[in-house]
Amino acid sequence: MSDNPSSSEEEHEGPVAPRRVVGTPPPSPPLLSGSAEVVAEEPVEGRLPAVPEDVARADKAERLIAAIFVLAFLAGCGFVAAYVGLEVHSVNAVFRSNLALGLSLSVVLLALGAGSLLWVRHLMPDVETEEERHDLRSSAKERAAFQEYAVEGGRASQVGKRKLARRTLMLATAPLAVAPVVLLRDLGPLPGTSLRHTVWSPGRRLLVYGTNTPLSPAMFNEPGSMITIVPDGYTDNQDELAKAAVILIKFEPGQLDHFPERRNGSTLLGTVNWTVDNIVAYSKICTHVGCPVALYEQTTHHILCPCHQSTFDATKGAEVIFGPAARPLPQLPLTTDSEGYLVAKSDFQEPVGPSFWERG
Amino acid sequence: MSTTAPEVPDAVSGLGGWLDDRFHGARGFRTFLKKVFPDHWSFMLGEIALWSFVILLLTGTFLALFFVPSMSDVTYHGSYTKLNGIQMSQAYQSTLRISFDIRGGLLIRQIHHWAADLFMVAIMAHMIRVFFTGAYRKPREVNWLIGIVLFTLGMLEGLFGYSLPDDQLSGAGLRILEGVVQGIPIVGTYGAYFLFGGPFPGNSIVPRMYILHVLLIPGIILALITAHLFIMVHQKHTQMPGLGNTENNVRGQPFFPYFIAKGQAWFFFIFGALVVLATFAEINPVWLYGPYTPVAISSASQPDFYMGILEGSLRVFPAWEWNFLGHTVTFSVLIPALVPIGLVFTGAALWPFFEQWATGDKAWHNINDRPRNAPIRTATGIAAIVFYGVLWAEGANDVIADKLQVPLYTITWIARVMVFVGPAVSFWLTRRICLGLQRKDTMELAHGYESGIIRQLPNGAFIEVHQPLSDSARAVASARKEVPVLPSAGSVDVNGVRAPAGAGLLGRARSAANSAFTETVAPVETNGHGSGSGSNGHAAVGSGTEELPQGSDSH
Numbered sequence: 001m002s003d004n005p006s007s008s009e010e011e012h013e014g015p016v017a018p019r020r021v022v023g024t025p026p027p028s029p030p031l032l033s034g035s036a037e038v039v040a041e042e043p044v045e046g047r048l049p050a051v052p053e054d055v056a057r058a059d060k061a062e063r064l065i066a067a068i069f070v071l072a073f074l075a076g077c078g079f080v081a082a083y084v085g086l087e088v089h090s091v092n093a094v095f096r097s098n099l100a101l102g103l104s105l106s107v108v109l110l111a112l113g114a115g116s117l118l119w120v121r122h123l124m125p126d127v128e129t130e131e132e133r134h135d136l137r138s139s140a141k142e143r144a145a146f147q148e149y150a151v152e153g154g155r156a157s158q159v160g161k162r163k164l165a166r167r168t169l170m171l172a173t174a175p176l177a178v179a180p181v182v183l184l185r186d187l188g189p190l191p192g193t194s195l196r197h198t199v200w201s202p203g204r205r206l207l208v209y210g211t212n213t214p215l216s217p218a219m220f221n222e223p224g225s226m227i228t229i230v231p232d233g234y235t236d237n238q239d240e241l242a243k244a245a246v247i248l249i250k251f252e253p254g255q256l257d258h259f260p261e262r263r264n265g266s267t268l269l270g271t272v273n274w275t276v277d278n279i280v281a282y283s284k285i286c287t288h289v290g291c292p293v294a295l296y297e298q299t300t301h302h303i304l305c306p307c308h309q310s311t312f313d314a315t316k317g318a319e320v321i322f323g324p325a326a327r328p329l330p331q332l333p334l335t336t337d338s339e340g341y342l343v344a345k346s347d348f349q350e351p352v353g354p355s356f357w358e359r360g
Numbered sequence: 361m362s363t364t365a366p367e368v369p370d371a372v373s374g375l376g377g378w379l380d381d382r383f384h385g386a387r388g389f390r391t392f393l394k395k396v397f398p399d400h401w402s403f404m405l406g407e408i409a410l411w412s413f414v415i416l417l418l419t420g421t422f423l424a425l426f427f428v429p430s431m432s433d434v435t436y437h438g439s440y441t442k443l444n445g446i447q448m449s450q451a452y453q454s455t456l457r458i459s460f461d462i463r464g465g466l467l468i469r470q471i472h473h474w475a476a477d478l479f480m481v482a483i484m485a486h487m488i489r490v491f492f493t494g495a496y497r498k499p500r501e502v503n504w505l506i507g508i509v510l511f512t513l514g515m516l517e518g519l520f521g522y523s524l525p526d527d528q529l530s531g532a533g534l535r536i537l538e539g540v541v542q543g544i545p546i547v548g549t550y551g552a553y554f555l556f557g558g559p560f561p562g563n564s565i566v567p568r569m570y571i572l573h574v575l576l577i578p579g580i581i582l583a584l585i586t587a588h589l590f591i592m593v594h595q596k597h598t599q600m601p602g603l604g605n606t607e608n609n610v611r612g613q614p615f616f617p618y619f620i621a622k623g624q625a626w627f628f629f630i631f632g633a634l635v636v637l638a639t640f641a642e643i644n645p646v647w648l649y650g651p652y653t654p655v656a657i658s659s660a661s662q663p664d665f666y667m668g669i670l671e672g673s674l675r676v677f678p679a680w681e682w683n684f685l686g687h688t689v690t691f692s693v694l695i696p697a698l699v700p701i702g703l704v705f706t707g708a709a710l711w712p713f714f715e716q717w718a719t720g721d722k723a724w725h726n727i728n729d730r731p732r733n734a735p736i737r738t739a740t741g742i743a744a745i746v747f748y749g750v751l752w753a754e755g756a757n758d759v760i761a762d763k764l765q766v767p768l769y770t771i772t773w774i775a776r777v778m779v780f781v782g783p784a785v786s787f788w789l790t791r792r793i794c795l796g797l798q799r800k801d802t803m804e805l806a807h808g809y810e811s812g813i814i815r816q817l818p819n820g821a822f823i824e825v826h827q828p829l830s831d832s833a834r835a836v837a838s839a840r841k842e843v844p845v846l847p848s849a850g851s852v853d854v855n856g857v858r859a860p861a862g863a864g865l866l867g868r869a870r871s872a873a874n875s876a877f878t879e880t881v882a883p884v885e886t887n888g889h890g891s892g893s894g895s896n897g898h899a900a901v902g903s904g905t906e907e908l909p910q911g912s913d914s915h
Contacts, residue, residue, distance in 0.1 A: 048614070088463055089439040098466045102639025105467070106632050113628030120621035127618070130604075130611045131396040133596055133726060136499050187554040187564075194559060195542075195549060209655055228655060236433075236447065239559045242535075242654035265686070284655065289539025289674065289693055290560075291532055292657045306659040307536060308675045309758065309768060322769055324674060324692040326681035354539035355681060355690035356549045 049125040061122035068115040075107035195358075196351045198231075198244040200332060200344040205232040206248065206281070214341040215248075217277040223252040226296040226303075228284060231344075243352050245284035245292060246332055247303070248342075249314050253278055255301070260317040262331065264350045265360055271317065274333040276342060281332040282318045283352040286310055288325035290354045303329065326355065397619040398599040398612035402489045404626060408482035411630045412475045413585060419472040420574065426462055428454035429570035431526065431563035440647050448526075448651035451566045455525040455646055470638035476518050477643075478634060480666040483511045491708070491741050493728035495598045497721075501712045503591050506584050508709050513584070515666050517577045520569040522644065522664055529644075531652030532661050534565060536674070543693040561654060598728050601839030603832040607726045660759055669748055672755030673700045676775045700751055704744055711740070718873035719843045732801075733840040735794035736877050742790040743783035750778045799881045801837040804829055846874045 052058045082100035087093050138146070159166055205214045209228035212235045220227070229246040256278050261268045274280070282303070284292045291307035296314070302321070303312040310325030312318040318329035330352045333345035351359050368376075380386050397403075430450040436443045438453070439460040458465035487507055490496055496504035519537075523530040538560045542552040557564030599605050599612070613619060637643075649658065663671055673696035680691035715737065716722060731738040753760065754775035761768040808826035815825050829837060848871045852858055 083463055086463070088465075089461055091440065091460070094439075094460050094466055097463060098470075099639060101464050101467050102635055106635040106639060109628045109632030109635055113625045113632055116621055116625035116628060120618060120625065124617060124621065127613060128611060129394070129396050129614050130609050131394075131596070133608050133610060136595065136724070184554065188557045188562075189553060191549040191553045230655065238561055238652075238654060242560050245655040289536045289543075290654075291535060291539075291661075292655055294657050295659060306657055306661060306758070307532060308671075309772065310679075320679055322772075324677045324679055324696070326679040326690060326692055354542050354693065355688045356542045357545050357547075357687055357689070358549060359688040360683065360686035 048127055052123065052125040058123050061118055065115045065118050065123070068111050068118070072108045072111035072115065075104045075111065079104035079108060195243075195353070195356060198347055198352060199234050199237075199240045200231055200244055200246075200347045202344065202346050203337060204344045205337065206230075206246065206334075206342045206344070207232050207235060209235075209245070216340045217279055217336065217342065218340070220248065220250055220279060220342075221277075223250050223255075223278070224298040225250055228292075228294075229281065242290075243285060246281050247284045247293065247296070248279060248281050249296065249301075249303075251278040251280070251301075251315070255315055256280060258316045260319065260328075262317070262328075262349060269349050271331060271333075274331055274345065276334045276336055279334065279342070280314065281334050282312075282314070282329040283332065283348060284329075285353040286325055287320075287327040287329060287352075288323070288354060293329065392593075393614065393616040395593065395615040395619075396597075396610045396612045397615060398597050398610060400600050402493075403597070405482055405486040405489055407623065407626055408630055409479055409486055410585065410589075411627045412479035412482055412634075413581065414627070415475045415631055415634060416472060416479060417578070419468045419475060420578075422468045423458060423465075423472055424574055426454060426458045426465065427451070427524070427570075429524065429567045431561075431566045443647070443650065446651060449563075449566065451524060451526040452646070452651045455527070459647060467635070467638055470643050471634050473522070473643045474634050474637045474641075476521060477664060477666075478630070480511070480514050480518060480664075483507070483514060484666075487511065487708070488741070488745070491711075492731040492738055493598070493600075494725060494734055494737065495728050496712045497725040498712075498716070499595055499724050500591075500598070503588055503595075504712055505709055506588050506591075508705055510581060510584050510588070512705065513577055513581050517573060517581065518664055518666060520573040520577070523569055524566060524573060525644075525646045526566055526652050527646035528649040528652050528656065528658065529646070529661055531561065531654070532657050533663050533667070534652075535560065535654060536671075540693055540697045543690045543697075545687075545689055545694075561652065596726070598726050601727050601730065601836050603835040605727060605835075607724070610726070660762070662756055662759070665752070668752040668755035669701055669704075670697060670755075672751035672753065672757070672775070673697070675757055676751060676754045676772060676779065678776075700747070704748055707744065711737075714873075715877075718870060718877050720846050720874070721843065727839065730836070730839060732794040732797035735791045735798075735879065738794050739787045739790040743787040746782040746786045747779060750775055750782050754779075795879070795881055798840065801840070802881055805834065805837050809833075840880075842880065843874075843878045845878045846871065848875075 079101060082097065082104055086097040086100055088097050154160065206229045207213060208215055209230045212230070214232070215229075226247055226249045229248050230241055231244050231246075234240040234244060256275060259270070259272045259274075262271055263269075282293075284294070286293050286305040286307065288305065288308055288310045291305050293303050293305045293310070293312065295304040295306055296302070297304065301314040303314050303318060304310075305323070305325070308324050310323030311321050312325070312329050313321050317331060320326065320328060330348045330350050332348055334342055335345045337343045376386075428450045432450050433447055434450055434453050436446050436448050436453055436456070438444070438456060440456050443456070455469075458469055460466070490504065490507070519533065523534050538552050538556060541555060542548045544551055552560065555565070555568075556562040557568075596610050597612075599610055605611055650656075662668070674693070677692050677696040680695070682689045682691065729737075731741075754772065757771040757775065758768060760766070761771045808828040811825045811827040813825040814822055816822055847853065
C-alpha cells in the first residue's frame with residue numbers, strides 16, 4: 001500500500017496558516033476527492049479499469065438489465081395491487097391472495113437478482129485482484145511487550161499478593177454463582193408423586209372421547225373396534241388427559257385368554273378381573289416417550305404408536321412386541337356401575353407414560 | 361484540489377469527510393473496500409445461510425406483530441370455519457388469524473418456515489464443504505467451532521419456532537421432548553416440571569419458548585454470526601488450489617463493487633426462491649392438524665428435517681431399560697436422544713485437533729484441500745454423513761414403508777444394521793476412491809490426459825493420444841501435499857533420541873493414526889517416459905515443454 005497515513009493526513013491539514021474567515025469556517029477538505037490523488041500514485045496494474053473490454057456488448061446488456069428492472073417495477077406494482085384488491089377471510093380467498101402476492105413478489109425479487117447479476121457480469125469490467133496474506137501471529141517483540149505489560153498489570157493489581165482480599169472476594173461471589181439456579185426454582189412445582197397417579201378412581205365413568213357420553217358394554221359390542229376414552233369430569237383438562245387418556249378394545253369371546261400379572265414396584269397383581277365382557281382398557285400414553293398409541297390393527301390385535309412404532313399386543317396385556325418402548329401399556333381395571341355403564345375399578349396400578357428415574 | 365477529482369459528488373465526499381473527521385476511517389475502509397473475495401461456487405453456501413437468517417429476522421418480526429404467545433383457552437369463531445366452536449389456545453387461534461385474516465400473513469408464515477429449513481440446509485452444506493476441503497484447519501478452527509454451535513442453536517431455534525403455533529403435530533414433538541427430559545436420571549422429572557411449569561402440557565411452554573425463540577436464541581445466533589464474519593474477514597478467505605494461488609496470497613474480485621453486487625444478486629435470488637416455495641409449496645398447514653391435545657395424534661408425524669436424526673434414533677433403538685434399587689434408567693430414550701447427535705457434533709468439533717495430533721501439522725492452511733488428497737478425512741466425513749443419513753431416513757420409516765410397500769419392521773431392521781455397516785463400508789470405499797483419484801492425477805501429471813483421439817501408427821498399431829495438462833489443470837492436479845510421517849512410537853533416531861510420541865498407549869495410537877493419514881499413492885515412475893512427450897509412443901500433440909514457470913498465467 002502506497003498511501004502512508006502521515007502524508008495523507010498532511011494533505012488533509014490544509015494550509016499551514018489558517019485563513020481568517022467570517023462566520024462558520026469551511027469544513028475539512030472532502031475526503032474522497034482528496035484521496036483520489038493518493039490513489040493515482042499507485043502502479044497502474046493495481047487499479048480497476050474504468051470500462052469493460054467490450055463496450056458494445058455492455059450497451060446491449062444494459063438494455064436487457066433495464067427491461068428486467070422495469071419488469072420488477074411492474075411486478076412490484078402488481079404486489080401492491082394484489083394486497084389492496086384481494087380479500088382474505090376464507091380458505092379460497094386466502095389461497096388466491098397468497099398466489100397473487102407470492103407470484104408478484106417472486107418476480108420482483110428474482111428480477112432484481114437477475115438484473116444485479118447481469119450488471120456485475122456485463123457492465124462491470126472483469127478483473128482479478130490479489131492480496132497478500134500477512135502472518136496472523138504477532139512478532140516476538142509484540143508478544144514479549146504484551147506479556148511484559150500483562151505481568152506488570154497483574155502485579156500492580158495485587159491479586160497475587162493480597163491473599164485475604166482475593167479469597168474473600170471469591171467467597172463473596174460463590175453464592176452469586178448459584179443465584180440464577182435458585183431464581184429458576186419457581187419455574188414449576190416439584191413433581192412429587194404426581195407422575196404415579198391419574199384422575200381415574202373407583203367408580204369414575206369412562207366417557208367416549210369427542211362426544212363425552214358414557215358407555216355400557218352393550219353399546220360397545222362390535223369386536224375388533226378400538227375407541228378413545230376420557231375420564232368423566234376431566235374431559236377438557238389437558239394436563240390430566242395427558243396421563244389419563246385410555247383406549248378401549250372389544251374382543252371376540254375367547255380371544256382375550258391371557259391375563260399376565262402386572263408389576264407395581266415389587267408387587268405382582270393379577271389382572272383376570274380387570275375386564276368386562278371382553279372389553280379391555282389400556283393407557284393411551286405410550287411407555288416410550290408419551291405419544292398417544294392411536295393405531296390398532298384388528299387382525300393382529302397390535303396397538304401401534306405412530307411416533308416411534310412401539311407395538312403392543314392387545315391380547316397379551318399390551319406387551320411390547322417391537323420398537324423402543326420397554327414396558328407394556330398400563331391397564332385400567334374395569335367394572336360397571338349400578339346403571340350399567342363402564343367405570344374404573346381403581347386408578348392404574350402402575351405409573352403411566354414414559355419411564356422416569358423415581359418410577360422403579 | 362476539488363478540480364482534480366470531479367467524479368465524486370460533493371454530497372458523498374462531504375459525508376465521507378464528515379465521517380473521517382470523526383472515525384479516522386479512510387485507510388481502514390479503503391482496505392475493506394478492496395478486500396479480495398475468491399470465487400468458487402461452494403463459497404456461496406455459507407452466504408445462503410446468512411441471507412436466510414436475514415430473511416428470518418424480517419419475516420419473523422412481521423409474524424411477531426400478530427402472534428399471541430398464550431396458551432389461554434378460547435373458542436374459535438373465525439374464517440377457517442371447519443374449526444368453528446373448537447377449544448384452542450390463543451397461540452393456535454392467532455396463527456389461524458395470521459394465515460386467514462392478515463393479508464400476506466400466510467405468505468410470510470410460509471416464507472419464514474421455508475427460510476428456517478433453508479438456513480439449516482445451508483449450514484449443513486456449508487459445513488460439509490468446509491470439512492471436505494479442510495478449510496477448518498489452522499488458523500480457522502475457532503470459526504469451525506462457532507459453526508457447530510450455530511447449527512446446534514439453529515436446531516433448538518427451529519424446534520421452538522415450529523412448536524409455537526400449538527398445533528397437533530408440533531405438540532406431539534413437545535410431548536416427545538417431555539418424555540426425553542423426564543427420562544434423564546435423577547433430575548428428569550424435575551426438569552420436565554420446570555420446563556413445562558408443572559404437568560405436561562400446562563400453559564407455560566408456549567410463552568417460554570416464545571421469548572427464547574424471538575430474543576435469546578436469535579440474539580446469540582446474531583452475535584455468533586457477527587463473530588464468524590469478523591473472524592473470516594480478519595483471517596481472509598481460503599481459496600481453492602489453482603494457478604497462481606499460494607498460501608500467502610488471496611486472489612479474486614474486490615468487495616466493492618464486485619462482491620457487493622454479487623451478494624445483492626444472491627440475496628434477491630435466495631429471497632425470490634423462498635417466495636416461490638412459499639407460494640407454490642405449502643409448508644406446515646397447521647389448520648389441517650387442529651389444535652393440540654395430548655389424546656390424539658396423526659400417523660406419519662415427522663418433525664422438520666433437521667430434527668430427523670433425533671426422531672430416527674428414537675425409532676431405531678431397541679427397548680432397553682434398567683430397573684434397579686427402585687430406580688429406572690431408560691436407555692431406549694437416553695441413548696438415542698443424546699449419543700448419535702453427540703457423536704456427530706463432538707466428533708466434528710474435535711476433528712481439527714485430532715487431525716493436527718495425528719499429522720503433526722501445525723502450519724497454517726489457506727489453500728483448500730481437494731477431498732481426494734485427504735483420504736482419511738474424506739472417508740470419515742462420508743462415513744459420518746452415512747451414519748447421520750441412515751438415522752435421518754429412519755425418522756421417516758413409516759413413510760418409506762408405505763411408499764415402498766415394505767414392512768415397517770423390515771425398514772427398522774435394515775436401519776439397525778446399516779447404521780453400523782453403512783459407515784464402515786462407505787469409509788473403506790471412499791478411501792479407495794480417493795486413492796484412485798490421486799493415482800489418476802499422478803498419471804495425468806506424468807503422461808498427460810487421455811484425449812480421446814485414436815491414432816494409427818506407421819506400424820499399424822493404434823494408440824490413444826495423451827495430451828499434456830494445461831497449466832491451470834496442472835496446478836490443480838499437483839496440489840497434493842504429503843502428510844509428514846511422524847517417527848513411529850518408541851522409535852529411536854540416529855542420535856539415540858527416543859521419538860517424542862512415546863511408546864505408551866497414546867503414542868501407539870498416534871502412530872497408527874499417523875500411518876493411516878500418511879497413506880498415499882506412489883508417484884508414477886517417469887524415468888525414460890519423457891513426461892508424456894512422445895518417446896514412449898504416447899505422441900503428445902503440440903506439447904512444447906512441460907516445464908512450468910510457476911506463476912505464469914495462461915488464461
